Amino acid sequence: MAVTRHSVAVAPVRSSGPVKIWFTRHVSTALGSLGRIVRQPFASLMIILVIAVTLALPAALSLAVKNFAAISGSWDDALDFSVFLRDDLSISEAQGLARLIGQRADVEAVRLISADDALREFKQQSGFGDALDHLAENPLPHTLIVRPSGANTGQSMNLLREELQNLPETDLVQLDTDWVQRFQAILDIARQIILIGSMLLGLAIIIIIGNTIRLDIQNRRDEIEVTKLIGASNAFVRRPFLWGGFWYGLFGALLALGLVQYGLYLLRPTVARLAGLYQSGLSMLTLDAAESLGIIGIGILLGLVGSWSAAARHMRAIEPR
Amino acid sequence: MIRLETVTKRYPGGQDALSGLTLSVAKGEMVFVTGHSGAGKSTLLRLIALIERPTSGQVIVDGQNTRRVRRRKIPKYRRQLGMVFQDHKLLYDRPVADNVALPLIIAGVGHREAHRRVRAALDQVGLLHKEKRTPETLSAGEQQRVGIARAIVTRPKVLIADEPTGNLDPDLSLEVMRIFRRFNEVGVTLLIASHDIALIDKLGCRRIALENGRLQDEFEDELVMDFGGQPPGGTEHGQWP
Numbered sequence: 001m002a003v004t005r006h007s008v009a010v011a012p013v014r015s016s017g018p019v020k021i022w023f024t025r026h027v028s029t030a031l032g033s034l035g036r037i038v039r040q041p042f043a044s045l046m047i048i049l050v051i052a053v054t055l056a057l058p059a060a061l062s063l064a065v066k067n068f069a070a071i072s073g074s075w076d077d078a079l080d081f082s083v084f085l086r087d088d089l090s091i092s093e094a095q096g097l098a099r100l101i102g103q104r105a106d107v108e109a110v111r112l113i114s115a116d117d118a119l120r121e122f123k124q125q126s127g128f129g130d131a132l133d134h135l136a137e138n139p140l141p142h143t144l145i146v147r148p149s150g151a152n153t154g155q156s157m158n159l160l161r162e163e164l165q166n167l168p169e170t171d172l173v174q175l176d177t178d179w180v181q182r183f184q185a186i187l188d189i190a191r192q193i194i195l196i197g198s199m200l201l202g203l204a205i206i207i208i209i210g211n212t213i214r215l216d217i218q219n220r221r222d223e224i225e226v227t228k229l230i231g232a233s234n235a236f237v238r239r240p241f242l243w244g245g246f247w248y249g250l251f252g253a254l255l256a257l258g259l260v261q262y263g264l265y266l267l268r269p270t271v272a273r274l275a276g277l278y279q280s281g282l283s284m285l286t287l288d289a290a291e292s293l294g295i296i297g298i299g300i301l302l303g304l305v306g307s308w309s310a311a312a313r314h315m316r317a318i319e320p321r
Numbered sequence: 322m323i324r325l326e327t328v329t330k331r332y333p334g335g336q337d338a339l340s341g342l343t344l345s346v347a348k349g350e351m352v353f354v355t356g357h358s359g360a361g362k363s364t365l366l367r368l369i370a371l372i373e374r375p376t377s378g379q380v381i382v383d384g385q386n387t388r389r390v391r392r393r394k395i396p397k398y399r400r401q402l403g404m405v406f407q408d409h410k411l412l413y414d415r416p417v418a419d420n421v422a423l424p425l426i427i428a429g430v431g432h433r434e435a436h437r438r439v440r441a442a443l444d445q446v447g448l449l450h451k452e453k454r455t456p457e458t459l460s461a462g463e464q465q466r467v468g469i470a471r472a473i474v475t476r477p478k479v480l481i482a483d484e485p486t487g488n489l490d491p492d493l494s495l496e497v498m499r500i501f502r503r504f505n506e507v508g509v510t511l512l513i514a515s516h517d518i519a520l521i522d523k524l525g526c527r528r529i530a531l532e533n534g535r536l537q538d539e540f541e542d543e544l545v546m547d548f549g550g551q552p553p554g555g556t557e558h559g560q561w562p
Contacts, residue, residue, distance in 0.1 A: 021429050226410045229372070230471070231400035232427045233393075320372050 026239075033243035036216075037251075044248075047212050051252025051299065054205050056259040058198035059287070059295055063260065065190050067285050072183050079180075083144040083164050084172045091115075094142040097169050101146060106160050108149040115140045141171060202302055209248050209306030213241050217314045229320040237318075238311040242304060249303020253296040260287060322348045322479060322510040323369060328378035330364050330534075338364040339534040341378070346512055348478075351505040353521045354514045356531035362514035365531070366483050369512070370404055371395050383478060400428055403472035403509075405482035409464045411456040411471075417443070418452040421470045428475060442474040443467075446500055462493035469500055473509070480504065482513040486520065494520055 037044045083101075085094055091114055102110040113121075118140045123132050148160055157175075165173045217224065224237050264286055271284050287295070323346040330339040339361045346352045354362045367373045368380050371387055380387040383401065390398045411420050418439050425435040443449045446466035448459075456464050465485060472480055482501070486494035498520060505511050515521060521528055530537035 017431075018429070021431055024432060025426070025429065223412050223414070226412060227423065227427070228396070229370075229399070229410065230404060230424050230427065231396045231398075231402075233396040236396070236427055320370075 026243075029239050030243045030246070033240045034247055036240075036244065037247050047208065047248055048251045048255055050208055051205055051248060051303075052255035052259055054201045054208075055253055055256035055295060055299055056263075058194055058201055059256060059260050059291075060263055061194045061197075062191075063264075063285070063287060065187055065194065069184070069187050070285055072180055072187070079148075079175060081144075081146040081148070081161060081164060082174045083146055083167075083170055084174070085142045085144065085169050086171045087141050089142060089169055091142065093169065094144070097167070098144055101144065101164070104160075106149055106152055106156055107146055109147045111145040111147075113143045113145065115142050118143060202298070205249075205252070205299075205302040206306040206309065209245050209303050210310040212248065213245055213307040213310040214314055216244060217241060217310065217318070221318055224315070224318045225320050228318070234315050238308075238315050241311045241315075242307050245303040245305075245307025246300055247303070249299040249301070249306075250296065252303070253299025256299065257287065257292055257295060322346055322350070322383055323512060324379075324381040325365070325368075326379040326381070328368065328375045328380060330361075330368060330373065331376040337534050339368075339375075342531075342535060344529055344536065346510060348510055349505070349508050351501065351511040351524075351526045352513070352529060353524075353526055354512065354529045354531060355516060355518060355521065356537070357516070360531040361534040362516075362531055363483055364534075366481050366512070366514055369481055370402060371398055396427075400424065400475065401477055401479070403475070403477035403480035405465075405468050405472045405480065405485045407484035407487040409456070409468040411464060411467055413456050416453050416455055417448065417459070417467050420456065420467055421452075421474050424471060424475045438474055439470075442470040445473065445503070446470045461488050462490075462496065465489060465493075465497055466500065469497070473504060477509070479510045479512070482511070484514055484516070486515060486517055491520070495523070498524055 085097070089097075094112055094114070098110045098112045101107055115138045119132070119138050122128075122140070126132075146160075146164065148157060152160065161173055161175055164170060227237050264284060267284065275283070325342055325344050328339055328342045329337055331337050342361070342365070354365060356362050364373070368375055368387070369382055371390060374387070385398070387398070412423070418436075421439045421442055422435050425438060430438070440449060440452070443452050446469050448463060448466055448470065451459065451463065456467060459467065465488075469485070472482075480501075485501075486497050489497065494517060501511055501513065502524065518528075
């Protein structure tokens, strides 16, 4: 136990590469904070669950809006123009017009429903069959069902509609987009509500994590005091708490993703049934990689902001006495 | 190494913990501060550690006027001091080795180097075989030695100790003082607050007696001034056994 000059003599504190030390110190602090969370599994799980639910709620709602928007978008694409021709047009004139319109680049297909066909179909479907037999003449015009090509933009759709309307043979062009537009306006409102709600929930997460870290700081008050007493800076004592916030945010976000995926899994049979009714390949949009990373990033950011706000406020107050 | 010039510390409420105190501790000296509780021993050490700032006067440690050390720079200032406390101030949730390593981690010493120095420091206080124990499984004397190992692991030039033997029986106290003495022999400047006069007399170090925040003995005060920062080796006050 002999004390030699070598072992006690004043020597500058040697550091082996500041970046490497900075890195290893962060890794060990991060692991230490993780260990603390793991050692209190129940309390930690509660906090993580609260964060997860708070994150999952807006994520799920946004996903729902995204799906509705996609569906209404597909309606938009599938909209056909109904071009009702003038009464006095003969069937051959109508056929000629159909061929002519069909050659347009912005039109995918044209289908002619002759006045006779339309009446027959109407008789079958309306149930007024016998009553309609008494009509002196067919009141229905020939109709062209014009399907615009997929490359159309909203502007070229309007142009197409205008040109169809201006044809001398045309009586009326109908495109019932009003309700689609209303639906999309409702979706816009829903998006805004979700955005505002998300901000409030984000604030809630900051407060939850901030409060958790504040309690953690109070529990470790003695430790902070001693560490400061032997020369630790505020940044040094703050670091484990910031990592704590980081972990809470990360795990909360991961669990939120799990909750959303589980919700989608539960919805799958219902959506499949709906798709079956429509006889379409309707499939649900899920969270893509960018959105998932976004949620994780938001979780971590909120965790850091929450822990920073708590640490900055309470760390300064703890000074050695 | 440590110099106080007409230092007054007045606490809210009006009484002076220290009033116009002037003293100096030379480089390589081992000095005891004695006095009744309330005489100002702890305040003196707290001013040196920058836990508090003087109401007036100057505290100069290793050429640095503490008045010029800004709040943000206090951690860096403290890192050059070794501090030992009566209640050890250990962290009870981690093993002895981690407690001793703490100042090195704060200073940013690499893992391997830190490990080596921790073992060296524990070896110097005779606790190398207990590095993996937690502090509460150790006796009071052993805990205090862990506290000392932590104070010297960064190889400070100055070590201050506030009643380091306050909770220890005479044998353990002597053991702790012997450890301090060994550090002093390799050039560490020590300032130790203690009321254990019998023990101090056994060590034969210089003694600064405080009473009501002043030097008890004006004569001793003048002697300190005469030394003018030189080691008082060979004088009757600075004699080492």
